[in-house]
Amino acid sequence: MKLKEWVKTLIFYEIMLGMKATLSHLLHYKPITLQYPHEKKSLPSNYRGMLALLRYDDGTEKCVGCDLCEAACPSRVIRVVSAEVPGEPTKRYSKEYYMDMTRCLFCGLCVKACPVDALGMTQEYEWAVYDKRQLHLNKEQLLAIGDRNFPIREKRLEFQHPNVAYFNVGFKELPQKVE
Amino acid sequence: MDTGIRLALTLSQIGVVMGIVLLTVALLTLLERKVLGWMQDRMGPMEVGPYGVLQPVADGLKLFFKEDIIPAGANKFMFSMAPVLSLVPALIGFAVIPFGPDWTIEVGGVAFKPFVITDINIGILYILAFASIGAYGVILGGWSSNSKYSLLGGLRSAAQLISYELNVGLSLVGVLLLSGSLSLVTITNAQEGGFWNWYFFAFPFPQAVAFVVFIISSVAETNRTPFDLPEAESELVAGFFTEYSGMRFAFFFLAEYANMILVSCVATVLFFGGWHAPFAFLQGPESLHWLTGMIWFTIKVYGFLFLFFWLRATLPRLRYDQLMRFGWKVLLPIALGNIVLTSIFAYIFSGN
Numbered sequence: 025m026k027l028k029e030w031v032k033t034l035i036f037y038e039i040m041l042g043m044k045a046t047l048s049h050l051l052h053y054k055p056i057t058l059q060y061p062h063e064k065k066s067l068p069s070n071y072r073g074m075l076a077l078l079r080y081d082d083g084t085e086k087c088v089g090c091d092l093c094e095a096a097c098p099s100r101v102i103r104v105v106s107a108e109v110p111g112e113p114t115k116r117y118s119k120e121y122y123m124d125m126t127r128c129l130f131c132g133l134c135v136k137a138c139p140v141d142a143l144g145m146t147q148e149y150e151w152a153v154y155d156k157r158q159l160h161l162n163k164e165q166l167l168a169i170g171d172r173n174f175p176i177r178e179k180r181l182e183f184q185h186p187n188v189a190y191f192n193v194g195f196k197e198l199p200q201k202v203e
Numbered sequence: 204m205d206t207g208i209r210l211a212l213t214l215s216q217i218g219v220v221m222g223i224v225l226l227t228v229a230l231l232t233l234l235e236r237k238v239l240g241w242m243q244d245r246m247g248p249m250e251v252g253p254y255g256v257l258q259p260v261a262d263g264l265k266l267f268f269k270e271d272i273i274p275a276g277a278n279k280f281m282f283s284m285a286p287v288l289s290l291v292p293a294l295i296g297f298a299v300i301p302f303g304p305d306w307t308i309e310v311g312g313v314a315f316k317p318f319v320i321t322d323i324n325i326g327i328l329y330i331l332a333f334a335s336i337g338a339y340g341v342i343l344g345g346w347s348s349n350s351k352y353s354l355l356g357g358l359r360s361a362a363q364l365i366s367y368e369l370n371v372g373l374s375l376v377g378v379l380l381l382s383g384s385l386s387l388v389t390i391t392n393a394q395e396g397g398f399w400n401w402y403f404f405a406f407p408f409p410q411a412v413a414f415v416v417f418i419i420s421s422v423a424e425t426n427r428t429p430f431d432l433p434e435a436e437s438e439l440v441a442g443f444f445t446e447y448s449g450m451r452f453a454f455f456f457l458a459e460y461a462n463m464i465l466v467s468c469v470a471t472v473l474f475f476g477g478w479h480a481p482f483a484f485l486q487g488p489e490s491l492h493w494l495t496g497m498i499w500f501t502i503k504v505y506g507f508l509f510l511f512f513w514l515r516a517t518l519p520r521l522r523y524d525q526l527m528r529f530g531w532k533v534l535l536p537i538a539l540g541n542i543v544l545t546s547i548f549a550y551i552f553s554g555n
Binding site: 039042043045046047049050053054055056057059 | 238240241242243244245246249513514516517518
């Protein structure tokens with residue numbers, strides 16, 4: 025046993041094993057890396073990327089200014105200034121809507137919290153900027169992100185089937201909507 | 204007149220050899236990153252040119268146009284001298300390496316050897332001496348930067364280079380005993396005829412053990428992984444050249460790779476027959492020896508360079524005390540034992 029160990033040391037057995045491993049990787053060369061800017065990884069469908077505000081199919085904003093997203097957000101990304109819709113005292117909307125994406129941790133709690141599905145998570149992740157003030161997004165920018173990422177939109181709530189609308193609002197977990 | 208011709212011939216020879224060495228360095232920087240990448244399931248540089256083949260050009264341009272910073276409190280003279288002190292000895296060693304057959308050509312009444320710049324009779328001693336001077340560049344570069352990382356790197360490399368130079372020198376003694384000469388041309392000529400005449404396998408006492416000692420020591424001497432203590436990235440930012448930038452950094456970089464090529468050439472010449480083919484029929488006819496000789500030399504040298512990359516891809520860095528213990532307590536006795544055995548065998552079989 026002792027002799028075997030000695031012989032192994034003398035012929036660099038352990039080093040040979042390691043060198044065999046590296047050489048086998050050289051001979052069976054199959055890179056696992058992607059040339060990133062040229063080829064991109066396909067994302068899973070539930071990937072939580074950049075946040076966006078959504079619209080109905082007639083172009084009106086979904087957001088009703090309820091502040092629930094602001095309350096749900098753990099890192100205080102969102103700031104909502106709610107107001108009455110001019111001329112329609114029963115309806116509210118978000119007059120101003122800010123997201124400070126430098127703090128966002130992409131947990132998706134705001135999307136869960138929204139009663140009218142006004143928030144969505146896109147597949148965008150290339151949001152590196154030179155000036156971090158560019159990550160302080162206002163309502164127009166968030167709506168633009170939503171517009172370019174969700175081309176298929178829902179009907180307004182009052183034109184949807186009552187049951188679907190009911191589930192949309194109250195029990196988002198139960199039946200999945202068909203887009 | 205004769206002096207003029209001799210000067211012109213020698214200068215052109217030096218120019219050609221320097222050009223080839225520097226081109227090889229440029230190639231090696233790419234090749235190393237590629238080979239390392241392939242071994243680690245990566246692609247290596249891919250952006251500049253097709254498959255990244257123009258990467259050395261881009262690197263060179265970048266280094267050339269970078270700002271040359273001299274840190275505050277640095278010893279300016281030594282700081283500027285160190286890269287030169289490190290590069291010149293690395294390049295100067297190629298003067299005695301025979302790249303091809305030992306021919307002598309008459310040009311304008313001047314006899315000169317086309318495949319070796321100068322065949323001095325103390326070739327190996329010359330290479331070893333200049334390798335030792337190269338250590339000065341490293342140490343002075345580390346000391347003059349006025350940075351603790353550089354100083355630590357310089358100190359480490361001082362100890363390491365001195366310890367391992369000894370082993371390099373001692374491991375070569377066996378070959379010198381067998382060949383009876385210090386001239387690299389004579390040593391190469393003594394290994395003619397086939398691979399069984401190479402000193403790695405040679406008859407009285409094969410120098411395989413000495414070769415292993417030499418390769419390990421020369422890896423340590425060129426500051427390559429697993430002996431890259433002087434420039435251990437994870438411990439000392441970049442070791443002795445932490446504070447260097449631009450062309451001065453490029454000089455250190457060139458010196459490291461030129462040293463790699465130099466030790467590969469020395470290993471080829473001393474242990475693997477230099478430009479001789481493993482079988483005589485692979486050498487071709489006498490008139491083609493220059494071509495086949497250079498091809499075989501290149502193949503062997505690149506084999507050793509690949510070994511360097513391979514080791515780097517495989518092995519982690521040694522700890523400092525392991526390095527010292529290995530050099531003094533393992534390699535040194537082996538090299539000494541090899542000398543004793545070689546001299547006994549050389550005496551018995553010398554035939555007198």
